[in-house]
Amino acid sequence: MTAEPDRVIEDLFREAHELSLKGKLDESAERYKKIIRKTGRRKLTILQSEAMRKLGSLLWRKAETSKAMDYYRRSILLSKKSGDDAGCAKAYNGIGSLYFNSGKWDKVEKYYTLALEAGSTNEDPNLIANIYNNLGAMNNILGDWKMAIQHYEKAVDIYETIKDDRGLARTYNNLGLTYRDKGDWHKASSYYRECIRLSEEVDDVSLKSNCALNEAQVLIKLSRLEDARALCEEAYEILSDIGEVGGRAEAMMLYGVIYSKMNKLALAENHFTESLKINKAHGNLLGMAECYREMAVLYKDWGKNKKTLGCLGKAFKTFRTLKASHYLDDIDTKIVDLEELTFKITRDMGTAVESKDTYTFGHSQRVAHYAIEIVKKMKQDKEMVKGLMIAAYLHDLGKVKVTKKILQKPRKLTVKEFSIIQQHPDWGIKMLEGIDFPWEVKPLVRSHQEKWDGSGYPDGLAGEDIPLGARIIAVADVFDALTTERPYRPALPLKEALKILKDEAGKGLDPVIVKKFLRLVKANLPADLKDSLSAMPMSSFLKLWGGNSTGRISKENNQREANLTSLVRAG
Numbered sequence: 001m002t003a004e005p006d007r008v009i010e011d012l013f014r015e016a017h018e019l020s021l022k023g024k025l026d027e028s029a030e031r032y033k034k035i036i037r038k039t040g041r042r043k044l045t046i047l048q049s050e051a052m053r054k055l056g057s058l059l060w061r062k063a064e065t066s067k068a069m070d071y072y073r074r075s076i077l078l079s080k081k082s083g084d085d086a087g088c089a090k091a092y093n094g095i096g097s098l099y100f101n102s103g104k105w106d107k108v109e110k111y112y113t114l115a116l117e118a119g120s121t122n123e124d125p126n127l128i129a130n131i132y133n134n135l136g137a138m139n140n141i142l143g144d145w146k147m148a149i150q151h152y153e154k155a156v157d158i159y160e161t162i163k164d165d166r167g168l169a170r171t172y173n174n175l176g177l178t179y180r181d182k183g184d185w186h187k188a189s190s191y192y193r194e195c196i197r198l199s200e201e202v203d204d205v206s207l208k209s210n211c212a213l214n215e216a217q218v219l220i221k222l223s224r225l226e227d228a229r230a231l232c233e234e235a236y237e238i239l240s241d242i243g244e245v246g247g248r249a250e251a252m253m254l255y256g257v258i259y260s261k262m263n264k265l266a267l268a269e270n271h272f273t274e275s276l277k278i279n280k281a282h283g284n285l286l287g288m289a290e291c292y293r294e295m296a297v298l299y300k301d302w303g304k305n306k307k308t309l310g311c312l313g314k315a316f317k318t319f320r321t322l323k324a325s326h327y328l329d330d331i332d333t334k335i336v337d338l339e340e341l342t343f344k345i346t347r348d349m350g351t352a353v354e355s356k357d358t359y360t361f362g363h364s365q366r367v368a369h370y371a372i373e374i375v376k377k378m379k380q381d382k383e384m385v386k387g388l389m390i391a392a393y394l395h396d397l398g399k400v401k402v403t404k405k406i407l408q409k410p411r412k413l414t415v416k417e418f419s420i421i422q423q424h425p426d427w428g429i430k431m432l433e434g435i436d437f438p439w440e441v442k443p444l445v446r447s448h449q450e451k452w453d454g455s456g457y458p459d460g461l462a463g464e465d466i467p468l469g470a471r472i473i474a475v476a477d478v479f480d481a482l483t484t485e486r487p488y489r490p491a492l493p494l495k496e497a498l499k500i501l502k503d504e505a506g507k508g509l510d511p512v513i514v515k516k517f518l519r520l521v522k523a524n525l526p527a528d529l530k531d532s533l534s535a536m537p538m539s540s541f542l543k544l545w546g547g548n549s550t551g552r553i554s555k556e557n558n559q560r561e562a563n564l565t566s567l568v569r570a571g
Contacts, residue, residue, distance in 0.1 A: 009035055009047060020058060023205050023242025029058050049078035049087045056094050061206070063245035063282035069098055086127060089119035093131055100138065103285050103321070108138050126167065129158035133171055140178045141286075148178050166207075169198035173211045180218060189218050209235040210247050216254055220261065229258050249278035249287050253294060260298045268298050289318035293338065300345060306435065308345050312338055313436035320438070339386065342437075350393035363480055368392035370476035370517070371469075377516050380468075387439030388469045394441070395448045395473050398427030410487045422457045425449055444469040448477060451508040471510040475501070475517050478509065494521075 016031035032055040039048035056071035072094045079087030096111035112135050119127045136151030152175050159167035176191035192215040199208040212235040219228035232251050239247040252275035259268035272295045279287035292315035299308040315338055350364030371392045375385055399407065402424060406417050413421065428445050447461060447470035454462030466474075482497040492500070498518060505514040 009038055009044075012038075013051075016054065020054075021203055021205070023238065023244075025058050025062055025243050029055060032058065045078050045082040046084050046087065049075045049082070049084060049091075052078070053087070053090050053094060056091075060094070060098060061244055063284070065098055065283065069095065072098070085118045085121045086124050089115045089117075089124075089127055089131070092118060093127075093134060096134060100134075100141075102283065105138065105142065112138065125158045125162050126164055129155040129162075129164070129167055129171075132158070133167070133174060136171075136174055136178075140174070140181065143181075145178050145182055149175070152178070165198045166202045166204055169195045169202065169204065169207055169211075172198065173207065173214060176211070176214055180214070180221075185218050185221055189215065192218065205238050206242060206244055206247075209238040209244075210250075213247065213250050213254060216258075220254070220257055223261075225258050225261055228254070232258065245278060245282050246284060246287065249275045249282075249284060249291075252278065253287070253291050256291075256298070257294055260294075260301065265298065265302050269295070272298065285318055285321060289315055292318060296338075296341060300341065305345050305349050306431065309342065309432075309435045309437075312342050312345070313438065316438040317436060342390065346390045346393040349397060363484070364393045364396060366480045366484075367395065367473060367476045370479060371472050373520055374472050374475065374513060374517050375469075377520065383439050384469065387437070387441050388444065388472060390437065390439065391441045391444035391448070391469055392473050392476065394428065394432070394445050395477065396424065396428070397431055397445065398424035398429075400431075401427045408487045412488070422449075425458050440467065440469065443467045444473060446470075448473045450474070452510050453507050456508070466510075471513055475509050475513050478504065479517065479521075 012031050012035045016028045016035070019025075019028035019031065032051045035051040036048055036055070039045075039051060052071045052075040056068040056075065059065075059068035059071065072091045075091040075094075076088055079085075079091060092111045092115035096108050096115060099107040099111065112131060115131045116128070116135075119131060132151045132155040136148045136155065139145075139148035139151060152171050155171045156168065156175075159165075159171060172191045172195040176188045176195065179185075179191065180188035192211055195211040196208055196215070199205075199211060212231045216228040216231040216235070219225070219231065232254050236248060236251040236255075239251060252271050256268045256270075256272035256275065259265070259271060272291055275291045276288060276295075278284075279291060292311045296308050296311035296315060299305075299311060316335065319335055319338070347365070350368075368389055371388055372385065375388055380388075399421075402420060406413065406420060409417070425446050425448065429442055432442055432445065444467055446458065447466050450456035450459065450461040450466045450470060451474075452463060452466070452471070454460055479497065479501060482492050482500055483494070485491045498521065501509070501514055501518065505511040
């Protein structure tokens with residue numbers, strides 16, 4: 001009496017699997033839901049748990065994360081109830097893959113480890129190989145390539161032994177990712193080609209399309225842009241047909257990179273925007289972080305500095321959300337690269353301000369140098385130092401709205417003209433609207449014209465109510481103004497400039513900071529300030545930035561995270 005229903009369930013499993021391979025995810029999901037209902041009525045706990053896991057895997061591919069998590073957790077409860085250790089391992093594996101998407105590495109490692117422990121109690125080599133594959137993907141994204149390759153090689157040995165071509169294809173794709181991240185493009189490409197060959201043999205269109213995107217990245221690196229675009233087009237069509245969200249977002253971002261390199265900047269912007277839209281809708285923080293970073297590079301090349309900083313701020317925020325306390329290396333590398341790009345952009349913005357006024361050319365650069373020299377003696381943390389550097393370059397940003405006639409006037413300003421000058425801190429802040437700096441920058445830009453005695457502008461702040469960084473910039477700003485030629489007077493001799501600084505201590509300037517700076521000047525700067533400081537080499541500033549004593553800007557970061565298709569779905 002039970003043979004027919006058992007065959008029905010078996011047929012439903014087969015149909016669901018075949019539909020999944022063809023990318024018909026909705027139809028496959030309906031089959032699994034039907035199995036769950038049938039097995040639930042008949043109390044076939046192990047089969048019901050299996051259907052829940054497979055449905056969770058489908059929902060994960062569709063980026064329906066909360067629903068997928070629910071089915072995996074329900075699968076664990078049923079598996080524990082029936083003593084099915086293999087079922088528990090597969091569900092743990094699936095949950096680890098879900099957390100992979102949000103970058104919660106402590107939970108990723110926790111659930112993959114639970115999966116390995118549960119799986120070791122039974123003889124399911126495919127399951128163990130899958131878990132090794134996923135541990136490799138986790139180590140790859142965290143920058144531990146040696147460990148990633150070791151995990152992948154264990155998976156390859158198992159898949160070859162049990163002749164699982166689909167598992168081998170996935171692992172070859174993952175090895176390609178790791179060797180690409182190491183910069184071994186040819187070895188990466190060879191693994192991708194093997195992955196594509198095997199995925200075609202087993203008719204896994206999803207894996208084939210995502211591996212094609214990975215191959216496209218290698219082609220971009222090798223400047224084979226048209227070939228890369230052709231692969232993207234093929235992959236995007238497949239991914240759109242089967243409804244895989246993560247791959248579509250990846251394809252859109254790669255289109256953006258390709259068009260950016262082709263100097264088709266508007267097209268690149270459109271594709272990055274679409275990629276962000278998809279990633280945001282489905283909570284893919286890894287995809288968002290990468291896309292913001294690529295957009296920042298695009299806007300920098302386009303000369304859109306404000307948009308560059310806006311994207312950099314969002315990239316900082318997203319990468320720091322992903323950063324776990326004991327998994328620092330890879331994310332920290334990316335953050336350092338973002339910091340260096342931010343520095344370059346703000347330097348360019350400061351220079352743009354000075355292009356209106358030949359008398360103040362190099363002013364922001366020198367103010368930044370003096371400010372950093374001061375703060376180094378004050379034992380402030382590195383994050384404060386970085387914010388100070390950025391603010392020093394941008395402190396006069398609002399002056400781009402002031403006419404040359406006023407900036408270069410050789411006589412005393414009228415009351416009206418001075419009132420216009422007084423608006424430049426506010427104008428600077430407005431120009432920085434929408435930019436989310438990872439350090440305290442905007443308060444320093446706004447308050448750099450405040451005075452210790454409260455007579456400054458725009459808010460009339462006094463004493464320690466003025467941000468420390470703004471007080472430091474104020475001292476550096478006054479010193480540079482005194483020691484460089486201006487329209488209304490020549491540069492002052494060192495002795496006279498130092499006397500004016502000393503007189504301003506406790507009035508316009510913080511007396512403690514003035515005292516520290518006077519010591520620095522006497523100890524370090526040559527007597528002929530005008531000649532020695534008019535062309536301060538940029539290497540001095542690069543050495544100060546981030547404690548880089550060599551003055552070297554690190555090379556462009558070519559690493560990227562392993563994407564979600566690196567993972568083996570539970571099932």
